[in-house]
Amino acid sequence: MKIWDISRPLSEDMTVYKNRDAKRPRRTVTMDYSRGSYFESRLDTDMHCGTHLDAPLHMIEGGKTIEQIPPGDLMGPCTVMDLTGVKEKITAADLEPLDIQPGAIVLLKTANSLREDYDPRFVYLEEDAALLLASLPVRVLGVDSMSVERDKPGHPVHKTLMRAGIHIVEDLRLGDVEPGAYFFIAMPLRIRGAEASPVRAVLVRGMKEAAL
Amino acid sequence: MKIWDISRPLSEDMTVYKNRDAKRPRRTVTMDYSRGSYFESRLDTDMHCGTHLDAPLHMIEGGKTIEQIPPGDLMGPCTVMDLTGVKEKITAADLEPLDIQPGAIVLLKTANSLREDYDPRFVYLEEDAALLLASLPVRVLGVDSMSVERDKPGHPVHKTLMRAGIHIVEDLRLGDVEPGAYFFIAMPLRIRGAEASPVRAVLVRGMKEAAL
Numbered sequence: 001m002k003i004w005d006i007s008r009p010l011s012e013d014m015t016v017y018k019n020r021d022a023k024r025p026r027r028t029v030t031m032d033y034s035r036g037s038y039f040e041s042r043l044d045t046d047m048h049c050g051t052h053l054d055a056p057l058h059m060i061e062g063g064k065t066i067e068q069i070p071p072g073d074l075m076g077p078c079t080v081m082d083l084t085g086v087k088e089k090i091t092a093a094d095l096e097p098l099d100i101q102p103g104a105i106v107l108l109k110t111a112n113s114l115r116e117d118y119d120p121r122f123v124y125l126e127e128d129a130a131l132l133l134a135s136l137p138v139r140v141l142g143v144d145s146m147s148v149e150r151d152k153p154g155h156p157v158h159k160t161l162m163r164a165g166i167h168i169v170e171d172l173r174l175g176d177v178e179p180g181a182y183f184f185i186a187m188p189l190r191i192r193g194a195e196a197s198p199v200r201a202v203l204v205r206g207m208k209e210a211a212l
Numbered sequence: 213m214k215i216w217d218i219s220r221p222l223s224e225d226m227t228v229y230k231n232r233d234a235k236r237p238r239r240t241v242t243m244d245y246s247r248g249s250y251f252e253s254r255l256d257t258d259m260h261c262g263t264h265l266d267a268p269l270h271m272i273e274g275g276k277t278i279e280q281i282p283p284g285d286l287m288g289p290c291t292v293m294d295l296t297g298v299k300e301k302i303t304a305a306d307l308e309p310l311d312i313q314p315g316a317i318v319l320l321k322t323a324n325s326l327r328e329d330y331d332p333r334f335v336y337l338e339e340d341a342a343l344l345l346a347s348l349p350v351r352v353l354g355v356d357s358m359s360v361e362r363d364k365p366g367h368p369v370h371k372t373l374m375r376a377g378i379h380i381v382e383d384l385r386l387g388d389v390e391p392g393a394y395f396f397i398a399m400p401l402r403i404r405g406a407e408a409s410p411v412r413a414v415l416v417r418g419m420k421e422a423a424l
Binding site: 001002003005007008009010011022025027030033037038039040041042043044045046047048050051057058059061067070071072075154155185187188189190191192193194195196198199200202204205206207208209210211212 | 215217251
């Protein structure tokens with residue numbers, strides 16, 4: 001198997017949404033070798049920091065929580081689509097030529113993948129593109145920005161996708177990945193009641209579904 | 213694909229090692245629908261709480277950290293082995309008849325899987341069993357206890373396994389899983405410098421490695 005790790009590393013000095021310090025992960029070392037014979041630590045992190053999966057509760061009151069999403073929904077053949085030429089936002093007109101199929105796992109690689117710092121003008125998904133994806137609907141939408149939409153009052157893009165049952169994975173690291181076909185696996189933590197979770201996400205070649 | 217979720221749910225009231233409150237995960241809701249138009253939270257958790265992967269740094273000064281473990285090491289064909297008849301500890305004599313192969317991913321299902329509370333007399337791995345696994349070595353050892361060893365000064369079982377390059381996944385939830393062959397996937401978070409990470413771990417049937 002060949003594996004691409006498309007997860008952003010979690011650290012105290014990582015890039016966070018709008019550069020807000022309150023969003024940063026904090027690590028606490030509770031035991032180390034200066035004091036004992038083993039090393040232990042804790043991690044305190046915002047659920048939307050680094051590569052993460054949003055559950056519907058994030059934007060829809062009473063929506064599903066993260067542990068209610070079956071892990072198999074986040075595994076399967078996927079396509080990394082080349083949208084690096086898009087300037088400001090991804091529109092329905094950008095997606096129409098791509099022949100996206102119902103049930104697909106779709107990762108959109110944009111110019112966001114070419115930088116590591118926080119860009120307030122990041123490429124985002126326009127509402128008509130969300131409606132197109134919701135009409136199919138796709139199964140998973142992965143983006144390389146910290147949020148699928150940018151400062152839209154009422155969060156219509158999140159809501160359109162979530163109401164269609166589409167799982168939204170944000171802040172994927174696609175800079176080292178060529179557009180094309182892969183097997184996608186993303187795994188959120190099984191956190192009771194949470195509206196999101198950090199995920200480890202990978203692309204694999206040399207893995208496939210097989211007869212049971 | 214058929215999937216078994218063998219991860220323990222993370223929550224504030226979950227069972228933790230030695231019932232120590234300091235080990236508990238803590239969730240903080242930073243925004244909810246009584247105050248705004250979305251829901252956000254943080255999770256503060258010990259790295260050894262619930263189903264988790266130990267990196268060598270946990271027990272070996274200067275050892276590898278969690279983000280240095282290639283994710284592909286934690287994916288592949290595995291066997292869930294039936295050790296539910298073992299009373300106190302798993303010994304080399306218990307493992308010898310099982311024909312464990314070098315490079316295998318081995319999950320040991322014991323009587324620990326039959327209870328949810330913390331049992332100070334949990335079934336653990338004896339040193340001679342660790343030496344047997346290290347002599348092969350296996351690739352991954354998964355256990356259904358919160359620690360692979362029990363109150364051993366100097367942590368010889370962890371160290372023997374880690375020095376052989378064996379990845380140790382602890383506190384798997386195997387109660388609902390029949391012994392047999394599966395495809396194993398466990399995904400730690402990509403936390404820079406950490407000695408361990410919570411993982412989401414699943415068993416899959418209907419997935420296999422394929423030609424690249």
